[in-house]
Amino acid sequence: DAGITQSPRHKVTETGTPVTLRCHQTENHRYMYWYRQDPGHGLRLIHYSYGVKDTDKGEVSDGYSVSRSKTEDFLLTLESATSSQTSVYFCAISGQGRNTEAFFGQGTRLTVV
């Protein structure tokens, strides 16, 4: 299994509070991603990173920010959580080159009440 660890695995937070989810990899892969999974939508890309301090937006980036200060860590921050951000969040990593695939972490279930 690819070395990806997400923390926390579960979190309940109140509307309006900041929340940070962490993704840590031990594979030294260049690319890291954050997706959210919601019923009826599959997974949707929030943000991704193509190197240290290099990030870009995905399909559903509003309300989220990311940072990558080290190759192994990719942080997702909800500056002010809303109920619409209740979801399961997955981190993924992939290597360089065409013939690669993305490997996913175990997911973080976030509930905003």
Added chain:
Amino acid sequence: AQKVTQAQTEISVVEKEDVTLDCVYETRDTTYYLFWYKQPPSGELVFLIRRNSFDEQNEISGRYSWNFQKSTSSFNFTITASQVVDSAVYFCALSADQGAQKLVFGQGTRLTINP
């Protein structure tokens, strides 16, 4: 823009039946990659297969097989002699990037295999 459609929301079959999961995609890119992932009840996402757009050869891996047809923009997944352990949500995904694997997912098909 890319789009992936999995029209079958839920499928339920009896063990040992064959079952096909449909995946239709849309993209204007000439080079792209198609994927299938499995999400068992435990929740993790397990990579099953990657197919490049320039390789239309079908693939078989044990009881699993994949039929890629560019003419119909489809990448269907068949499980032969299904087993209870095949019960999961299956996702088809598409990426048209040459570097980052920015995946566009279908909505998923929940497959239930009944004993």
